[in-house]
Amino acid sequence: MTGTIDPTAPKETIPEYLDADEKLFNIGMWVGIPAQRSVLDEYDRVTGYETWTEEEYLEQYQWIADAGFTIAAPPLGTSSPDYILRMLDAAEKVGIQQIIWDENVNTILMNSSLSDDDAMAQVRRAMVSYSDHPAFFGNMITDEPQMREYEALALGEKRYKELFPDKMYYLNLFPVVATSDQLGTDSYDTYLQTYVDMVTSDYLCYDHYPLLPDTGGGSRLVDDFLYNMELAQKHMAESKGEVWTFLQSMGYSIKKDPNCEEDFRAQVGAALAYGLRGIQWFCYYSPNYGGAENFTPAIITLDGKKTEKYEMLRTVNQEILAFDDVYLNFEWQRVMTQIGKENTKGENAAFNYLTVTNEHERIAGLECDYDTVIGVFQDASARDGFLFANYDAPTSENQNKVSVAFHNCTQVIAYQNGKRITLSVEDGRVEFTMEAGDWAFLIPLNV
Amino acid sequence: MRKISILLVFVLCLLTAVGLIGCTGPTQVSEDGIVVENEGDAIYYKDAVSPTVLKIAFTEAGFGREWIVEMSKQFVRENHDVRVELEGDPTLANSLFTKLDSGKNLADIFVPLNSAWETYAYKGKLEPLDELFAQKPDGEDGLTVAESMDEVYREYCSLSTKDGTHYYAFPWNTTVTGIVYNKKMFRENGWEVPTTTAELKTLCDRILADTDGAVKPFAYPGKIGGYFDYIGTTWWMQAVGLESYQSFWDFENAEIYDPSQAPASGKQVALEEFEKFFKLETGYGVSGSMSKDHTTAQMDFIRGEAAMIVNANWMETEMKTSTPEDFEMGMMPVPFLENAYTENGEPVQYNYTTAPDYMIIPAEAAQKELAKEFLLFSVRADMLQLYTRLTGSPRPFQYTIEDDANLTEFTKDILKIREESVCYFDFSRADIYMKGYAKKYLNGGDPYSALVRGEVTPSRFCNLEYAEADKQWTTWVQSSQ
Numbered sequence: 001m002t003g004t005i006d007p008t009a010p011k012e013t014i015p016e017y018l019d020a021d022e023k024l025f026n027i028g029m030w031v032g033i034p035a036q037r038s039v040l041d042e043y044d045r046v047t048g049y050e051t052w053t054e055e056e057y058l059e060q061y062q063w064i065a066d067a068g069f070t071i072a073a074p075p076l077g078t079s080s081p082d083y084i085l086r087m088l089d090a091a092e093k094v095g096i097q098q099i100i101w102d103e104n105v106n107t108i109l110m111n112s113s114l115s116d117d118d119a120m121a122q123v124r125r126a127m128v129s130y131s132d133h134p135a136f137f138g139n140m141i142t143d144e145p146q147m148r149e150y151e152a153l154a155l156g157e158k159r160y161k162e163l164f165p166d167k168m169y170y171l172n173l174f175p176v177v178a179t180s181d182q183l184g185t186d187s188y189d190t191y192l193q194t195y196v197d198m199v200t201s202d203y204l205c206y207d208h209y210p211l212l213p214d215t216g217g218g219s220r221l222v223d224d225f226l227y228n229m230e231l232a233q234k235h236m237a238e239s240k241g242e243v244w245t246f247l248q249s250m251g252y253s254i255k256k257d258p259n260c261e262e263d264f265r266a267q268v269g270a271a272l273a274y275g276l277r278g279i280q281w282f283c284y285y286s287p288n289y290g291g292a293e294n295f296t297p298a299i300i301t302l303d304g305k306k307t308e309k310y311e312m313l314r315t316v317n318q319e320i321l322a323f324d325d326v327y328l329n330f331e332w333q334r335v336m337t338q339i340g341k342e343n344t345k346g347e348n349a350a351f352n353y354l355t356v357t358n359e360h361e362r363i364a365g366l367e368c369d370y371d372t373v374i375g376v377f378q379d380a381s382a383r384d385g386f387l388f389a390n391y392d393a394p395t396s397e398n399q400n401k402v403s404v405a406f407h408n409c410t411q412v413i414a415y416q417n418g419k420r421i422t423l424s425v426e427d428g429r430v431e432f433t434m435e436a437g438d439w440a441f442l443i444p445l446n447v
Numbered sequence: 448m449r450k451i452s453i454l455l456v457f458v459l460c461l462l463t464a465v466g467l468i469g470c471t472g473p474t475q476v477s478e479d480g481i482v483v484e485n486e487g488d489a490i491y492y493k494d495a496v497s498p499t500v501l502k503i504a505f506t507e508a509g510f511g512r513e514w515i516v517e518m519s520k521q522f523v524r525e526n527h528d529v530r531v532e533l534e535g536d537p538t539l540a541n542s543l544f545t546k547l548d549s550g551k552n553l554a555d556i557f558v559p560l561n562s563a564w565e566t567y568a569y570k571g572k573l574e575p576l577d578e579l580f581a582q583k584p585d586g587e588d589g590l591t592v593a594e595s596m597d598e599v600y601r602e603y604c605s606l607s608t609k610d611g612t613h614y615y616a617f618p619w620n621t622t623v624t625g626i627v628y629n630k631k632m633f634r635e636n637g638w639e640v641p642t643t644t645a646e647l648k649t650l651c652d653r654i655l656a657d658t659d660g661a662v663k664p665f666a667y668p669g670k671i672g673g674y675f676d677y678i679g680t681t682w683w684m685q686a687v688g689l690e691s692y693q694s695f696w697d698f699e700n701a702e703i704y705d706p707s708q709a710p711a712s713g714k715q716v717a718l719e720e721f722e723k724f725f726k727l728e729t730g731y732g733v734s735g736s737m738s739k740d741h742t743t744a745q746m747d748f749i750r751g752e753a754a755m756i757v758n759a760n761w762m763e764t765e766m767k768t769s770t771p772e773d774f775e776m777g778m779m780p781v782p783f784l785e786n787a788y789t790e791n792g793e794p795v796q797y798n799y800t801t802a803p804d805y806m807i808i809p810a811e812a813a814q815k816e817l818a819k820e821f822l823l824f825s826v827r828a829d830m831l832q833l834y835t836r837l838t839g840s841p842r843p844f845q846y847t848i849e850d851d852a853n854l855t856e857f858t859k860d861i862l863k864i865r866e867e868s869v870c871y872f873d874f875s876r877a878d879i880y881m882k883g884y885a886k887k888y889l890n891g892g893d894p895y896s897a898l899v900r901g902e903v904t905p906s907r908f909c910n911l912e913y914a915e916a917d918k919q920w921t922t923w924v925q926s927s928q
Contacts, residue, residue, distance in 0.1 A: 043727050043737065045900045176545055180566050181883045188548065212538055222538070223552065224545040251670075254538055290737060290896040294670045353551045 001365035001405045003428020009408040012445045017329045025324035026278035027070045027317050031285045033060045034075035035083050037304040065094035068317025078103035088133040097137035109156035120159050138168025146184035150198045157200050175208035176228040192235040201239035204232050207246035213256040218395035219263050227353035229274035244278030251296040262394045262437030264316040269389030269439030273375035275332020319418030330377035330385045340370035364405040387441045390434040405429040406444035413443040487516035490523050491530035498530035501817050505558035507535025509761030514837040547572045553809050555818040561802030568606050568615040574808040575613035579819045584827040597843035603874050617806040617822050621843040623861045624677035624799050627758040630775035640779045647782045651731050654754050666753035668744035669737030675895035678757045679717050681781040684797040686713030688788035698877035698885045701920040706909035718905035725899050760840040763857045778860040798868035884923035889915045
């Protein structure tokens with residue numbers, strides 16, 4: 001398996017952005033720091049609430065920044081004007097952005113009985129205390145709307161963007177597994193397309209939590225995890241809008257509580273292979289424990305302490321940030337899939353959902369020991385980039401050896417889990433090994 | 448609701464009589480040439496040439512896979528031109544609808560746990576099964592599938608869609624819920640199986656006293672929803688009677704949530720009874736149970752840290768590999784409330800069979816007719832008997848088991864409870880329910896965890912439910928039309 005060199009192929013240069021630090025990948029969350037932390041008894045029951053001291057509150061925000069988050073979310077529910085400013089000030093001090101949940105603003109934005117001028121004037125007044133704050137990222141509008149809400153959301157979006165074109169009118173859509181009753185339509189395709197047609201084509205954010213317990217104590221990803229990404233990207237293809245998603249940082253219902261770095265990293269690898277421009281972790285601060293959905297603790301406990309998952313998540317987030325200037329200089333094009341040589345079934349149910357073309361003019365040959373997703377990218381200078389995400393089970397002990405031969409390739413710039421690695425190139429062929437959950441980005445160059 | 452009678456008759460163990468003569472790696476070949484690859488991933492006749500492939504995706508959970516492997520082996524034994532391919536997935540119900548919607552990863556038969564198949568019948572994604580329901584699995588002298596089936600399942604499997612009224616679902620398993628207990632521990636300590644909640648309370652105190660607290664009355668999986676509802680709903684039915692309980696599921700008006708009158712008064716009674724046994728302060732539960740999943744809690748019970756656990760008929764099979772040989776597992780029916788609903792002066796024993804598990808054939812399946820043949824085969828008397836023997840669980844059809852020699856003591860308890868109980872599961876086709884507005888429990892779901900933690904009282908929970916329903920009912924009705 002070797003690549004060929006076409007003597008007439010144009011020479012490529014080493015990208016100028018490899019050492020840049022200008023772009024920032026969006027890493028957000030669901031459930032930020034509440035105004036008060038819970039006091040728990042020996043059974044982890046809430047027995048009361050305590051107000052943070054300024055020092056404690058700032059420490060919570062410092063933890064968010066240290067863990068690699070670039071955007072903090074508000075706590076559940078709308079925030080008071082004072083608390084909005086407290087969040088923004090804390091976010092600014094630790095150098096991150098803040099989303100605001102201000103139901104008063106949302107109500108005005110979507111009020112169709114108001115003229116646009118009246119609504120925008122009222123919104124401007126309602127947001128005057130924070131709209132110019134340097135840490136203000138945007139407004140949380142709604143979560144998982146039914147399709148019938150799109151008309152009002154579209155009205156709000158038009159008004160909001162006229163007032164604050166650089167801020168995010170943030171809403172999150174249902175996943176592919178939502179029922180027709182939840183969606184308000186029989187078709188998820190229709191749900192997404194109508195959102196794009198009516199609300200916005202700038203971005204599409206949805207939540208599909210993939211981590212399940214596997215037999216024997218490990219974990220696996222739901223079969224339609226990639227499929228949801230494919231559908232989201234399909235609906236952003238024309239507008240070149242960004243796809244954002246939520247990933248899973250806690251257990252609930254039948255979903256597994258992630259308990260190793262690989263559980264986090266495998267989700268990230270898939271999201272990067274699909275060219276997503278924003279990930280958000282569900283949840284950061286624990287919303288509650290148990291309840292109808294059997295929530296496990298999130299990254300931070302109800303009483304404001306770090307769980308063991310904090311360091312795992314910090315590591316995985318920092319891997320993205322170590323590489324985000326390279327990643328964000330590329331534009332995602334599509335995905336390829338490769339069934340591993342060790343896959344005796346010869347198929348992967350997750351791949352069966354996808355519509356892919358497993359050929360690329362740059363790739364002469366490709367072999368993987370285990371199933372792999374390959375994101376295809378190109379930068380502004382038409383350099384190719386390929387993001388390999390190991391799609392073996394996140395807790396697999398297998399090593400996925402990948403051999404890939406590129407045409408017109410004399411050098412490969414490579415990153416594995418965000419860290420620059422050196423790969424030797426022989427006749428256009430490189431080899432590297434991925435552990436469970438690993439991802440690697442390769443830029444083949446004809447220099 | 449009629450009581451289902453199951454006589455115990457002899458199970459001809461035709462499958463275990465077939466010895467294994469070949470075993471190379473994960474592939475086994477029986478004397479009569481049935482090949483089983485990798486514990487049932489593929490099952491076919493050794494000399495079959497281009498057999499027709501029947502794909503069955505099933506929930507590999509509490510009942511394991513032995514039942515479907517053995518059933519498939521027998522099917523192949525009788526149909527050498529068929530190759531059965533099994534795919535076990537503990538979370539099939541979660542991925543099923545993406546499969547149906549996308550038309551990808553379709554099996555010929557899906558066997559999921561309870562989930563809203565009706566949505567996909569409305570969308571034309573399910574194959575109607577009317578002809579199958581009219582067939583007689585045991586020959587012309589036997590009953591049709593529909594006649595043999597429990598009435599409530601027959602109702603549940605039928606749906607009116609734009610294509611008319613058809614059967615779209617096929618019952619898989621019926622559940623028996625109750626309190627699983629450690630028979631040996633009970634016997635050695637002289638503890639009696641309680642028949643009333645007062646006796647249960649006395650027993651709980653005695654367990655703590657006799658063991659100095661080393662053994663707790665209950666293990667429970669606080670992380671997993673649903674288990675508490677087995678006992679809660681049974682007490683609700685006991686409190687008001689089945690007819691009243693069923694009226695809740697008609698969802699006629701907001702008053703069904705009014706705790707001052709039936710049926711909701713029964714809900715409050717049930718939750719109050721629940722609190723007496725499971726509130727943390729009672730000390731009746733194994734420490735840390737609220738953060739345990741079902742397997743961990745069941746292991747607490749198996750290890751003897753608790754004498755009882757609220758559970759269902761799959762528990763013995765589910766825990767088979769972790770249960771010591773001398774462990775004696777039994778199941779008792781949920782004890783009667785003090786003022787339980789009576790008929791002819793006797794309290795009525797209810798079995799809450801929980802949400803039904805089922806089988807479906809996708810409209811786009813490659814082998815629909817063969818799939819129907821398999822479903823029909825699966826309810827032949829010998830296959831029903833086989834199922835019960837291997838899973839310890841009944842299916843909701845009329846069949847008999849004359850000799851219980853092959854049944855475990857636990858299975859005998861299960862069958863006895865089913866025989867002696869009025870069986871019922873929650874089921875409604877009211878628009879306001881189907882559209883997700885009115886629910887069994889409002890305001891975020893069932894209250895059991897909150898009751899355990901003392902975060903809500905039964906009366907407050909019920910009052911808040913009624914207030915919410917009263918406030919929203921008109922909107923819900925309009926939105927669900």
